[in-house]
Structures are given as C-alpha cells and as structure tokens.
Amino acid sequence: MKKIILGLGRYFLFVIETFKEIFIPPLEVDVILSQMYEIGVRSVPVCILTSFFVGMVLALQTGISSTYVLNEPLYVGTVVTFSLVKELGPMLTSVVLVGRVAAAITAELGSMRVTEQIDAMYTLGTEPIKYLVIPRIIAFSSMLPILVVFTNFVGVLGGLVVSYFKLNIPTTIYINDCLDYLRVDDFFHGFIKSILFGLLISTISCYKGYYTEGGAEGVGKATTSCVVVSIVTLLISDYFISALLVAMRIG
C-alpha cells in the first residue's frame, strides 16, 4: 500500500516535471514526427483489422438480439455507431496501442535506463525528458484520437457488411440508422475521452520505462507492470471520464 502511494506520488511529480519541460524550448520536432509515424501510421493495419471485426460482431449481436425481442433487426446501425463512437472506439484502440506501443515504449526507455544510455544522454547536454519522453507523449496523445476517429469509420463499415449480407438490412437504412441519432456531442464525447486516454497511457508507459531499475529482469517487470497498470487505469478512469463528460453535457 505504501509502495502504491509512493509510486503515485512519483508519477505525478514526473508528469509535472514533464509538462514544465514542454514549454522550455527547443521542442524536438524531428523526433516528434518520427514518433508520430511510428505510433500512428504503423498502428493503422492492426487498428483496421480489430475494429472491422468489432463492428461486425456488434452488428451481429445487435441484429440477433433485436430479432428475438422485436422480430426484426432494428436500429442495428444506431447501436453499432453509438457503441463505437462513445465507448468501444476509444477503449479498443487504446488497448491495442497499449499492447503495440506502450509496452514497447516502456521496454525501450527501460533498457536505455538500465544500460545508462539515459544518463549518457544527459552528460552529452541533452535533457532526456525532452528528447525521449515529451516526443512520445505528444505523438501518442495526438495520434490516438486520430486513430480512434479512423477506427470508428472502419468499425461502422464492418457493421455495414454484416448488416447487409447476414441480416439483410438495406445499406441506406443502416446508414440512416447510423447518422440519424448521432449528435456532434457524442462524437466529442469519444474524441475528448481518447485524448485523455492517450495522455494517461503515454505518461504511464514513459514513467514506467524512465524509472526502471534492476537490469534486464527489471525491464521485463516494468513492461508487464506498464501493461497491467495502463489497462486497469483505462477501465477505471473510463467510467469517471464518461460520467464527468455527461455531467458537462458532452454526449
């Protein structure tokens, strides 16, 4: 228990330190761009794959359930879109990125820490927080929302395919269902959430990597811990962020 509180304290200090550094020039633009490519562009395939299937299964389950209850697959597009835009899009994309990117960030920074590369960077006149941490946080928190918007589209498309071929819902009806009830607020609900998720995951993974100790074994532990802590934090904070956004009348 004491360890958790100490860890939390250190995490908040790390975040404060990092955000102070963001406003001190120079900003490592080249590194930020290459991280954006690494984190954003290279995650597109796996995001397409997962969200397409999630859209498909959502449509299938909704179609079958509403056929039980109403004898007809109604509002499939509406359910798929709402689920994706407000919840599943941000959550699933975040979880995929925890696995694909956050774990790699912790492992990379962790091994740089235990092999003294971070110390070496400092002795060569470059602030490691500036060169390693800030670019990753900026790239992650800006690419995640973009990926989420993108995966929402792909997921809705997956739902469309199942609706059309399996549930025999005409395309126009599905699309009308999708769009008729959706408000700009609902979009922003998901969008703001994914920005916050991005900040949470990227700061957690950088923190875990930056303070790794104990050699190769320590890197392994830090990486595992990053994945567990990130996912638990995501799931718990999701409720509170949603409740807060609803209370602020966003979605």
Added chain:
Amino acid sequence: MIKIVNLYKSFGNKVVLQGVDLEVYDGETITIIGGSGQGKTVLLKCIIGLLKPDKGKIFVDGVDITTVDKKMLRNIQKKFGYLFQSSALFDSMTVFENISFGLRHLRLTKEELQRRVKLYLSYVGLKDIEHLYPSELSGGMKKRVSLARTIAYNPQYILYDEPTTGLDPQMTEIITDLIISLQKKLNVTSIVVTHDIKSAIKVSQRIALLAEGKIVAIEPAENLLYSTNTIVQKFIKGET
C-alpha cells in the same frame, strides 16, 4: 579546478560516501583507485550531477554545484565529459549518430559533422565504421567509440569510469595510451577511476585511494608503490 568538501552519499541505509575530500587541479590527471563497491562510480556521478549528494560541497571552478539551480547545473555540466564503464552507446543509433549526438545543438552542416566525426574517430584509432550499430562492434571498439563521443563534446573535464576494466591486456594498453595522448592533445583535466594500479600509475600524476567512503591517501603516481600508508600497502598487495 574541482574541489570536493566533506561529501556524503547513502542509498537507503547503505552508506557509500562518508566525508570525501578531494582537490583536482587544472590540467592534471588524477586517478581514484579502490576496491569494487567502494563508491568510485557514485563519486563520479555526484561530480557530474547524475546523483545528488546528501551532504557536502562540490566546487567546479569556484561554483558549488550542490546548491545551484537546475539551469545553472546544466551549464556547468556542459564542461564535463563522462566515459561510462558500460560504454552506454545509444544502441538505436549508428556510430556516426552516437558521436555527433553531443554536437546537435551546434547546428553544423552535414559535411562539417562528417569531418568532425572522422577526426574524433581517428583520435581513438578507428575509421570507416560510421555506419555501424553498437551491436556490431567489439567491446574494445565500443569503449573507443564511446571515448570519441565524449571528446567530441569538447569537455574541459573528462571523467573516466573504469576505462580499461574487462578489456584484454593489449586493448588496455591501447586505451591507456589513448588517455595519455588525449590529455596532451586536448589539455583537459581528467579524473580516472580504476582498480588497475598499473594503468593508474601510467596515466596519472596523482593517485587517490578511496576506502570506506573516504579518500584515505593521495600520493604522486610514482610514489604509490612505496607509500608508507598501511591501507595503500594493503590495497597494492590485494588484501582489500
């Protein structure tokens, strides 16, 4: 000049340094010897600001770095180069990128950078390896590239942490000669940490022995073997 006064550092309840006093004069090479785990690395890391001492003062050219703010500390730190025991090369970067990393803020042209990297590689007796990654180098080459990276930063003080440990006798000889020739070429002030007495005597003007968290003896290098200090004698005979 570096002046260390009554320096203390512990980790948890493990006391490592307890009252280190040391003066390093401009232009000299001083070696700190001592058994492993005596806190030699910790002392170097305190000097360069990677570790914060619990108590005591470290003056660099008259400024006490234990009390200055972060920005000032960074500026003073720019006077230092540090050769890591583990080389600590950036393994995601090529040799070229490693050596030019410390020159990033100078905004040099590509040609100028290439010229300088070539020059520093030649100082350490290497050439045509700019495109290789650290994983493709042998241990001795890593040490030398790391040394090239350190001197490329153009420091006024160089701290060497066990520059020859783990190398074969021939490579030890080469690195020792390198340190001496860099000393002459660049006229830097150096602190070398090692437990290799032979190379200590060869590279340095003065030798200090660190034991039980203190500097227990300082001798001119050529006198070390004839020191009357019992702890020094014990260390030389391999009893500590």
